[in-house]
Amino acid sequence: MLLSAARLTHLWCYKRPLFTVSRRLSVKLNFSSLSESKVLNYVNEESDDDFLPWLEKKAGAEISHVLSIGNSAYGRSLFATRKIRAGDCILKVPYDAQLAPDNLLPEIKPLLGDEVGNVAKLAIVVLVEQKMGQDSDWAPYISRLPQPGEMHNTIFWAEDELNLICQSSLYQETVVKKLQIEKEFLAIKPVLESFPEFFEGVTLKEFMHAHALVESRAWESTKGVSLIPFADFLNHDKVSEAIVIFDEEKQLSKVFADRSYARSEEVFITYGKSPNAALMLDFGFAFPYNKHDEVQIQINIPHHDPLCEMKLDLLKEHRLPITKDENGFKLSEDSFTIKLVLTLDYLCLKHRAL
Incomplete structure (x- = not known):
């Protein structure tokens, strides 16, 4: 059975899943079309040459034969290594090669109550793997996730930057989200303190970073919430219709190309039909002439x-x-x-x- 996955972005309503840009607000609000990132932006990074072989060894299966990791104007991206036709399956990632709340250490899992959601649980998994460093089985993936200074979701904006949008609903939503994450952190902190080998001195700032990584990169399906290595290097384009699909029978996450790509062209998917304020809140970027604004x-x-x-x-x-x-x-x-x-x-x- 094939099921469509959904990014963990919130529906853009109140009261209620990458990019390297400048930290300055004037550039954060700089609208850009990711579809402009084509052949000329392709730069293969030697440091990423070993990533796909590592993931395929972990998965025990081929992930992709038409994509490679490169660097576009928007950071780490995936590019076509050969011509891709619309409808081609461009990658397949087995469930066993994905990070999910099931990856929680068995001694931690029973201590987390029902009030702790899947996003927070997966954030704890990320924190553990970060703490383990090169000893982690997931180190090649965890080390490639954006660092705190590379994330520009509005929850990471400085107070003087947020004050510039204080009259907008985005400001209120940002405040609400920060309070929600802080509440979750206080709820799980006693559990984390029981495992000083992993969480000694862990701060709200570190948990917020892990939480934002999950919210901006994870996907939700009947499997729950999962980080899908390699697939989450695909950037969002406002005109793309390509999505992540879960094959429950074969226990795979797949992506099919929604259009044709030339060799060395950046390949895109969609994160959903979101207005710019939602994109800024969850991902830290926006588009000009966004028809969903x-x-x-x-x-x-x-x-x-x-x-x-x-x-x-x-x-x-x-x-x-x-x-x-x-x-x-x-x-x-x-x-x-x-x-x-x-x-x-x-x-x-x-x-x-x-």
Whole structure:
């Protein structure tokens, strides 16, 4: 049975799975099209020559015969080593060669309660493998994951940078996510402290880094949550339709090309149809003219408003959730979403006006 996998990115709604760019906010907000990264950006890195042989030895099977690791303008990427046709299977990674919560040390697993989610559990797995260093069976993979200074999700922005977007919903979502990760860390900290050989002196900052690695790179399916080595070197492109597919019968994760690629051209998949704010929150990049972009407008209706019931009925008609505040008054907790759609006619008219 073939099942589509989903990135662990959050649905872009409030109250509720790579790139090397400058740390400066002005560049973080620099919109770029990954599809522009073609043949000229291909640079093979000798340090990565041993990665695929290591993974294939671990998997006991061939992973890919048409892809190799290189370096594009966006960091580590996968490039075609020969011509690829649309519909070709470009890689297959067995479940046994993936990191999942099942990889938790057996002495740690029973100590984690139901309140600890799969993302946090897999983050603990990453922390253990990081601590083991070159002694880890996963060292070739773990060592290639982005370091803290290379991640630009908004949870890693400095306070003065976040203040520049303090009026946006992205700011509020970033604050909520940071608080959520801190809450999870406090919940598992007593367990971590029971294993000083792995977690002695572990900090919230280190857990947040591991947590962000999982959220931005892992995939979710009936198997649960998993990091898929090699497959997660594939970058996102806004026009790509290629996805990760799980073959439950053969216990494999597969990717099929959605279009043809020339030799040495960077190969892409999609991380999902997300607005720029969600991309910034979960991955640290954004696109120009993103057709999935949205603007969210918060609506709060005071209980003393004489038209309160009428407005609430209108919101309900448009399927906005209605909740109550601490005093029992009804409030609209969510927000209207306005999608920005730039048609070809509009862009042509704008060009002529200029």
